[in-house]
Amino acid sequence: MTNPQDISKAPQQGLAHRMSVSASPTTTFSPPSSFGRPNCQQGLPKQLKPFNTKDIKILLLENVNQSGKDILTGQGYQVEAHKGSLPEDELIEKIRDVHVIGIRSKTKLNEKVLREAKNLLVVGCFCIGTNQVDLEFAAHHGIAVFNSPFANSRSVAELVIAEIITLARQLGDRSNEMHKGAWNKVSNKCWEIRGKTLGIVGYGHIGSQLSVLAEAMGMSVIYYDVVSLMALGSAQQVPTLKDLLSQADFVTLHVPELPETKDMMSATQFEQMKEGAYLINASRGTVVDLPALINAMRSGKVAGAAVDVYPAEPRGNGDYFNNSLNGWEEDIRSLNNIILTPHIGGSTEEAQRAIGIEVADALVRYINQGITLSSVNMPKLNMRSLTLDEPNHARVSSLTCTSLTATTATDASQIVFIHQNVPGVLRKFNDILGSHNVDRQMSDSRGDVAYVMADVKDVETSDLEEIYDSLETLSSRILTRVLY
Ligand SMILES: NC(=O)C1=CN([C@@H]2O[C@H](COP(=O)(O)OP(=O)(O)OC[C@H]3O[C@@H](n4cnc5c(N)ncnc54)[C@H](O)[C@@H]3O)[C@@H](O)[C@H]2O)C=CC1
Numbered sequence: 234m235t236n237p238q239d240i241s242k243a244p245q246q247g248l249a250h251r252m253s254v255s256a257s258p259t260t261t262f263s264p265p266s267s268f269g270r271p272n273c274q275q276g277l278p279k280q281l282k283p284f285n286t287k288d289i290k291i292l293l294l295e296n297v298n299q300s301g302k303d304i305l306t307g308q309g310y311q312v313e314a315h316k317g318s319l320p321e322d323e324l325i326e327k328i329r330d331v332h333v334i335g336i337r338s339k340t341k342l343n344e345k346v347l348r349e350a351k352n353l354l355v356v357g358c359f360c361i362g363t364n365q366v367d368l369e370f371a372a373h374h375g376i377a378v379f380n381s382p383f384a385n386s387r388s389v390a391e392l393v394i395a396e397i398i399t400l401a402r403q404l405g406d407r408s409n410e411m412h413k414g415a416w417n418k419v420s421n422k423c424w425e426i427r428g429k430t431l432g433i434v435g436y437g438h439i440g441s442q443l444s445v446l447a448e449a450m451g452m453s454v455i456y457y458d459v460v461s462l463m464a465l466g467s468a469q470q471v472p473t474l475k476d477l478l479s480q481a482d483f484v485t486l487h488v489p490e491l492p493e494t495k496d497m498m499s500a501t502q503f504e505q506m507k508e509g510a511y512l513i514n515a516s517r518g519t520v521v522d523l524p525a526l527i528n529a530m531r532s533g534k535v536a537g538a539a540v541d542v543y544p545a546e547p548r549g550n551g552d553y554f555n556n557s558l559n560g561w562e563e564d565i566r567s568l569n570n571i572i573l574t575p576h577i578g579g580s581t582e583e584a585q586r587a588i589g590i591e592v593a594d595a596l597v598r599y600i601n602q603g604i605t606l607s608s609v610n611m612p613k614l615n616m617r618s619l620t621l622d623e624p625n626h627a628r629v630s631s632l633t634c635t636s637l638t639a640t641t642a643t644d645a646s647q648i649v650f651i652h653q654n655v656p657g658v659l660r661k662f663n664d665i666l667g668s669h670n671v672d673r674q675m676s677d678s679r680g681d682v683a684y685v686m687a688d689v690k691d692v693e694t695s696d697l698e699e700i701y702d703s704l705e706t707l708s709s710r711i712l713t714r715v716l717y
Pocket residue numbers: 361362382383385386389434435436437438439440457458459460487488489490491493494515516517541542576577578579580
């Protein structure tokens with residue numbers, strides 16, 4: 234297994250460099266000013282620095298909000314930001330050089346791309362979905378992944394409410410006609426939403442919030458989910474998707490992209506819908522068989538649809554939405570009463586700002602302190618900060634599976650070790666730390682990846698060199714870091 238921070242590739246470089254970020258030629262071991270000083274600010278958290286943080290290189294794609302950029306640049310990291318995503322070859326070129334990448338839903342971090350990411354420590358998904366990242370491959374290569382699990386849920390739920398009324402009243406078509414200079418005052422097949430049934434597929438963060446809003450507008454709510462979930466308000470869970478489709482006037486999808494949700498709405502399911510019902514998809518493009526939707530709308534079975542997500546989406550603003558992407562764009566664009574939006578469910582000022590802060594904070598906590606609490610692919614560890622009255626401590630963190638990596642130390646260090654979850658690793662880890670004073674230690678595992686962090690007291694740089702080198706010899710290592 235490739236070690237993402239393979240220090241063995243730089244044998245000529247000194248420990249200080251090897252223990253920090255191997256790819257950064259300018260990194261030197263420079264203890265923070267707090268290190269080794271007497272206890273003058275008792276109890277205050279000590280900001281651990283894994284390395285000279287200005288050398289941390291971060292690539293932000295897809296217009297990550299300024300709130301996130303500010304937090305990252307405020308740490309002294311080098312941040313390069315792009316408004317759109319990158320073609321795969323350019324992405325591969327850039328990812329080789331960076332320690333952190335921030336993306337939204339468009340950038341695919343698949344195995345092919347991640348294999349090239351030799352220095353990558355962590356991925357920030359500035360969105361809810363993490364289907365665009367090969368989470369397992371990342372975990373096995375010591376790359377932690379973080380997201381923002383609900384900061385844009387309300388924005389999606391509000392968009393769906395707007396779309397329900399827009400479809401029921403054919404507002405898109407009337408507005409388009411007026412824009413073309415045509416007055417067309419109709420009430421035929423235009424409805425109030427009061428008393429209609431909303432069928433929610435996937436009653437998670439978004440689905441359940443939408444349920445409350447829809448009931449407030451006078452709708453009846455039913456929902457289908459693979460797990461049994463508490464109904465909010467007067468909503469009722471139904472046992473099958475078929476049950477939901479046969480009762481709902483509006484069907485809205487809020488499931489993740491999974492093999493099980495691929496083409497969840499296809500020709501058979503459209504047949505099972507009520508005559509003249511409506512479909513809304515703001516989940517993922519793969520969840521709906523769009524050619525089948527086009528047929529269902531042409532036949533009148535489906536009276537209207539709102540689509541925010543597509544199997545293939547343009548790379549950035551200004552790109553064309555035409556047949557070169559999926560092959561049916563011209564057909565879908567020609568339909569009546571269909572709202573087509575460019576994946577904007579979570580695109581509000583409020584949501585993007587909140588996501589920027591949440592994900593950037595999680596990245597900083599991981600880079601500087603090894604905390605994985607909100608990671609979606611790592612064992613979850615949260616250890617209290619070292620304090621300024623522990624100046625000579627360091628944190629050692631270790632991730633194992635088949636391999637591992639490290640950073641630096643001083644009086645007090647934290648050791649962070651990510652490793653293969655195999656019997657005996659913890660014993661070997663503790664043997665290596667055995668002659669040192671370990672203040673606290675935590676470990677956890679997730680599948681075959683395990684993570685251990687230890688705060689070590691009264692250590693010199695030479696001790697850390699020894700600890701680091703010893704941990705690096707363990708065959709189960711994925712990543713070792715030393716934070717001081
Ligand atoms: N259009 C946009 O801009 C946005 C789209 N999304 C998409 O919406 C999805 C849902 O978001 P959340 O509600 O936050 O997720 P969530 O994880 O809170 O809820 C998803 C729900 O779907 C259920 N589910 C999973 N597989 C299912 C299946 N086969 N059949 C029925 N139910 C199933 C789960 O049990 C869960 O209750 C995200 O995964 C993301 O892909 C999220 C935010 C913005």
